[in-house]
Amino acid sequence: MGIKICTKAFDPWQEVQLYLHSAAAMAGKYGATNVFIGTMRDFNEGDQVKGMTLEHYPGMTEKQLEKIVAEAIEKWPVIDALVVHRVGDILPNEPIVLVAVWTSHRGDAFDASRYIMEALKSRAPFWKKELLGSQVERWLVKNTDGYL
Amino acid sequence: MGIKICTKAFDPWQEVQLYLHSAAAMAGKYGATNVFIGTMRDFNEGDQVKGMTLEHYPGMTEKQLEKIVAEAIEKWPVIDALVVHRVGDILPNEPIVLVAVWTSHRGDAFDASRYIMEALKSRAPFWKKELLGSQVERWLVKNTDGYL
Amino acid sequence: MSIKVRYFASLKEAIGRSEDNLELAGLVTVSDVWRSANPDKTLPENSLAAVNMDYVELTGIVMDGDEVAFFPPVTGG
Amino acid sequence: MSIKVRYFASLKEAIGRSEDNLELAGLVTVSDVWRSANPDKTLPENSLAAVNMDYVELTGIVMDGDEVAFFPPVTGG
Numbered sequence: 001m002g003i004k005i006c007t008k009a010f011d012p013w014q015e016v017q018l019y020l021h022s023a024a025a026m027a028g029k030y031g032a033t034n035v036f037i038g039t040m041r042d043f044n045e046g047d048q049v050k051g052m053t054l055e056h057y058p059g060m061t062e063k064q065l066e067k068i069v070a071e072a073i074e075k076w077p078v079i080d081a082l083v084v085h086r087v088g089d090i091l092p093n094e095p096i097v098l099v100a101v102w103t104s105h106r107g108d109a110f111d112a113s114r115y116i117m118e119a120l121k122s123r124a125p126f127w128k129k130e131l132l133g134s135q136v137e138r139w140l141v142k143n144t145d146g147y148l
Numbered sequence: 149m150g151i152k153i154c155t156k157a158f159d160p161w162q163e164v165q166l167y168l169h170s171a172a173a174m175a176g177k178y179g180a181t182n183v184f185i186g187t188m189r190d191f192n193e194g195d196q197v198k199g200m201t202l203e204h205y206p207g208m209t210e211k212q213l214e215k216i217v218a219e220a221i222e223k224w225p226v227i228d229a230l231v232v233h234r235v236g237d238i239l240p241n242e243p244i245v246l247v248a249v250w251t252s253h254r255g256d257a258f259d260a261s262r263y264i265m266e267a268l269k270s271r272a273p274f275w276k277k278e279l280l281g282s283q284v285e286r287w288l289v290k291n292t293d294g295y296l
Numbered sequence: 297m298s299i300k301v302r303y304f305a306s307l308k309e310a311i312g313r314s315e316d317n318l319e320l321a322g323l324v325t326v327s328d329v330w331r332s333a334n335p336d337k338t339l340p341e342n343s344l345a346a347v348n349m350d351y352v353e354l355t356g357i358v359m360d361g362d363e364v365a366f367f368p369p370v371t372g373g
Numbered sequence: 374m375s376i377k378v379r380y381f382a383s384l385k386e387a388i389g390r391s392e393d394n395l396e397l398a399g400l401v402t403v404s405d406v407w408r409s410a411n412p413d414k415t416l417p418e419n420s421l422a423a424v425n426m427d428y429v430e431l432t433g434i435v436m437d438g439d440e441v442a443f444f445p446p447v448t449g450g
Contacts, residue, residue, distance in 0.1 A: 013161035028190035028240040035183040038450050042176035055382050060426035092176040097450045107294030110262050126449025127382035139383040140448040146255030186373050203305050208349035245373045274372025275305035287306040288371040
């Protein structure tokens, strides 16, 4: 299991490859990988967004993410999973979160990856404050259900 | 929309990055990316598998994949999607298929990515023949439902 | 009319050919194409058929110049 | 007993402090911790609370040395 909090911009593809290299024993054993990446957009709720600050609760973040991944491993036959989350000042088009799940079969990879994302959205202690084009700062009040 | 058939081993992360570079106008517009990768395992149905040959129907493959991606774009608010599929002789741990979907919101990315994978599994004209450790060759008879 | 017939994967191996070129006359269905090309062999159950690279039923009508394909269930991905 | 209290995000900004260190006596709940630290402020509806980095109800009991945290709904991912 990999849990990583990044204070600088990260490359999601490089993070996955780094993790795979560190988990060489997995080679040939998994048939399915599902990766979700959440990326900062340059607009939200009709407003132009110039940047974002992601605050978190160090320690609790890691504790909750480990718990969430452990739950996914209990619910589905997950071979391994990686979660990377950005904190600090973020610019549009930069990745915010990466979830990667390796399983034998595709259904489990999709299900477990989605479970981790939904649980992360509702339980991992991160908070976003947007800096709008108008220079106004705005805390996000709550996460959406994942659709519009 | 990107559809690509590869006759040699491909690096899924590099394919996604290449595609993103060619679609620079998307930057800042998508909030969610879902990527599925199917990888060759070194065992199947209790047997060691040394290699695999993937036959396909050139022309029909591309036609069906384009149709499937177009259906996904019609069903969900998909910004863009990429499908890469390997053909020819494949070794364990090599990627077979890559599906990447870019959307505004995470639910749509998961749903559309999974739709494309399930439709590809049931309709794209590819056929796998396994070479077992015992040197026996075995055509796969049908695809599974994505779980065990 | 001229019909090109193609076979793939285990079906191609079972027949021992990858394609046929047929000259047929009258109202011809996909089933008729199979029977003309393989008079001694039943099309295996679960086989799929395509005309011009789109899936069709075996009752589908075939036109001059069509490419008809027969193959087993697909196993890609 | 000694209790460390932490605040995050918009709640931290509203209070103007990121933490408090309290000395309390008797049977103390998470609610009591909030009231002791912020006698003039109601905990905003929808606020979440954690003790030692696990989510708790406001009726949960607090022990000596615990770290109690209050924060708004999370918006990560």
